[in-house]
Amino acid sequence: MSAAEFIPPGASLPELGEAAKGCRGCDLWENATQTVFGEGPSPASLMLVGEQPGDREDREGSPFVGPAGRVLDEALEAAGVVRDSVYVSNVVKHFKWTPRGKRRIHQKPNAAEIHACVPWLNQELAQVQPKVLVCLGATAAQALLGRTFRVTRHRGEPVESDLAPCVMATVHPSSILRARDDETRRLEMKAFIRDLEIAASHVAEVS
Ligand code: URA
Numbered sequence: 042m043s044a045a046e047f048i049p050p051g052a053s054l055p056e057l058g059e060a061a062k063g064c065r066g067c068d069l070w071e072n073a074t075q076t077v078f079g080e081g082p083s084p085a086s087l088m089l090v091g092e093q094p095g096d097r098e099d100r101e102g103s104p105f106v107g108p109a110g111r112v113l114d115e116a117l118e119a120a121g122v123v124r125d126s127v128y129v130s131n132v133v134k135h136f137k138w139t140p141r142g143k144r145r146i147h148q149k150p151n152a153a154e155i156h157a158c159v160p161w162l163n164q165e166l167a168q169v170q171p172k173v174l175v176c177l178g179a180t181a182a183q184a185l186l187g188r189t190f191r192v193t194r195h196r197g198e199p200v201e202s203d204l205a206p207c208v209m210a211t212v213h214p215s216s217i218l219r220a221r222d223d224e225t226r227r228l229e230m231k232a233f234i235r236d237l238e239i240a241a242s243h244v245a246e247v248s
């Protein structure tokens with residue numbers, strides 16, 4: 042099973058977003074509220090890819106509008122990047138969760154779910170044609186750059202890839218929220234902003 046069979050041939054980006062609403066390419070749609078497709082201008086020189094929608098994104102239907110999205114917004118602003126100029130998406134388009142009391146706890150998508158969903162992202166890439174593609178966190182980085190890629194070792198470095206003229210990875214903004222103390226959080230935020238500045242500088246370089 043995969044999203045591929047739900048992709049209408051020759052579809053525009055808005056048509057792809059419409060079609061993704063009915064995707065049944067894996068089982069994740071069953072427990073989610075709605076498909077959360079990517080959002081932003083197309084073409085866009087900078088594209089960011091996260092893991093999957095969270096609780097808030099699942100309710101609102103847009104990527105990175107919850108707590109991790111606030112960290113991302115703050116970091117983009119600090120890096121001098123206008124969020125509305127960026128195309129933002131995820132490798133998996135439905136929220137995977139498990140109940141804990143009244144809360145819905147995020148669960149990592151597995152390899153089969155990532156494999157099933159990635160055709161949507163490939164379509165988005167083909168339409169958006171970013172100059173610079175940034176993977177946010179290990180799930181996105183390993184899905185797009187290979188299972189052996191290590192964000193901790195290679196964050197902020199351009200990586201050889203056919204996906205875009207410049208491809209790199211950095212941490213996921215939610216990892217900053219999980220920092221063990223304020224000082225660690227401040228330093229991690231600083232490093233995240235620096236990676237986004239590097240991405241922005243590559244946008245300026247790639248013509
Ligand atoms: N985390 C992600 O990876 N993506 C979102 O859209 C929200 C949180």
Ligand code: SF4
Pocket residue numbers: 043044061064065066067068069070076133134135154157158
């Ligand atoms: Fe389709 Fe992806 Fe949702 Fe699975 S997670 S149903 S492949 S959109």
